[in-house]
Amino acid sequence: MPSTALQGHTLPSSSACLGRATRHVCRVSTRSRRAVTVRAGPLETLVKPLTTLGKVSDLKVGIANFYDESSELWENMWGEHMHHGYYPKGAPVKSNQQAQIDMIEETLKVAGVTQAKKMVDVGCGIGGSSRYISRKFGCTSNGITLSPKQAARANALSKEQGFGDKLQFQVGDALAQPFEAGAFDLVWSMESGEHMPDKKKFVSELARVCAPGGTVIVVTWCHRVLGPGEAGLREDEKALLDRINEAYYLPDWCSVADYQKLFEAQGLTDIQTRDWSQEVSPFWGAVIATALTSEGLAGLAKAGWTTIKGALVMPLMAEGFRRGLIKFNLISGRKLQQ
Numbered sequence: 380m381p382s383t384a385l386q387g388h389t390l391p392s393s394s395a396c397l398g399r400a401t402r403h404v405c406r407v408s409t410r411s412r413r414a415v416t417v418r419a420g421p422l423e424t425l426v427k428p429l430t431t432l433g434k435v436s437d438l439k440v441g442i443a444n445f446y447d448e449s450s451e452l453w454e455n456m457w458g459e460h461m462h463h464g465y466y467p468k469g470a471p472v473k474s475n476q477q478a479q480i481d482m483i484e485e486t487l488k489v490a491g492v493t494q495a496k497k498m499v500d501v502g503c504g505i506g507g508s509s510r511y512i513s514r515k516f517g518c519t520s521n522g523i524t525l526s527p528k529q530a531a532r533a534n535a536l537s538k539e540q541g542f543g544d545k546l547q548f549q550v551g552d553a554l555a556q557p558f559e560a561g562a563f564d565l566v567w568s569m570e571s572g573e574h575m576p577d578k579k580k581f582v583s584e585l586a587r588v589c590a591p592g593g594t595v596i597v598v599t600w601c602h603r604v605l606g607p608g609e610a611g612l613r614e615d616e617k618a619l620l621d622r623i624n625e626a627y628y629l630p631d632w633c634s635v636a637d638y639q640k641l642f643e644a645q646g647l648t649d650i651q652t653r654d655w656s657q658e659v660s661p662f663w664g665a666v667i668a669t670a671l672t673s674e675g676l677a678g679l680a681k682a683g684w685t686t687i688k689g690a691l692v693m694p695l696m697a698e699g700f701r702r703g704l705i706k707f708n709l710i711s712g713r714k715l716q717q
């Protein structure tokens with residue numbers, strides 16, 4: 380990420396930036412055992428990843444272990460939100476924590492959500508989105524994460540902050556959610572979609588638990604939308620993503636256009652999409668710049684080899700954004716009233 384990307388924005392403290400680095404870096408430890416071929420093809424290719432990926436259980440265990448191990452460190456350095464900030468061009472300088480809150484606000488705005496009664500937080504981290512949105516709308520929230528420690532911490536923080544029984548967090552799989560059909564009027568997935576090995580099942584579960592008239596929101600990493608007549612990504616692009624996938628242990632990616640088709644296939648309407656790759660780019664610049672400070676480098680060295688390996692891959696993420704290959708997208712849709 381070029382240093383010019385940082386101009387006009389407040390950098391967080393070194394430890395905070397390193398915290399963000401650590402989240403991405405630590406993903407390495409869960410994503411190291413195999414390379415995954417990136418597919419950019421038609422909808423059908425999104426239907427079969429469970430079989431092509433093979434050891435989905437390994438992926439789940441890896442993700443759970445990673446968040447069990449890293450979440451306390453992340454919280455100490457960055458606070459309760461484990462997602463990118465939103466930094467629109469020309470906006471006044473703001474802190475990264477404010478930018479993370481702005482990401483939630485902008486997401487709700489684009490999705491047209493002005494109220495909610497019952498929310499589900501799919502891939503909830505330590506519950507930051509649930510607490511913020513519950514304060515805003517007075518809604519309840521049920522959060523699921525693969526990490527038992529995250530679920531426990533999310534419950535403890537929410538109790539401490541006086542939410543009582545309004546917010547409940549548990550271990551659960553987004554691909555087989557422990558909830559009744561139609562249980563929630565706001566279905567929220569903030570930066571968990573990139574972990575999902577079966578995007579079709581993921582979206583179908585989001586749609587299933589959504590109540591008629593409710594809203595489904597996914598904010599996630601995607602690859603670029605393919606041009607007309609393009610059967611897939613170019614070889615050089617595949618090679619870049621292969622290196623990232625190998626280091627970060629990510630399953631197959633898809634484009635926002637693929638997500639749109641999956642939303643449509645579930646009968647969701649009023650579909651909105653956004654490409655916020657520009658708006659999040661200062662965040663990556665800050666992470667890389669801070670990881671390269673003496674404090675950042677010392678922290679990386681202390682953390683160990685898998686962390687260093689992840690840091691070495693960060694410039695490839697920045698390169699992917701620069702080349703227009705990697706995108707940061709929002710997709711939202713509404714379930715029809717019955």
Ligand code: SAH
Pocket residue numbers: 442443446459460461462501502503504505506507508523524525526529551552553554568569570571574575
């Ligand atoms: N949405 C939160 C946390 C994002 S970190 C925030 O914005 O702060 C990614 C989260 O996705 C983690 O909590 C991780 O446990 C969760 N996750 C990944 N795969 C999952 C799955 N299959 N089922 C449920 N949660 C999952």
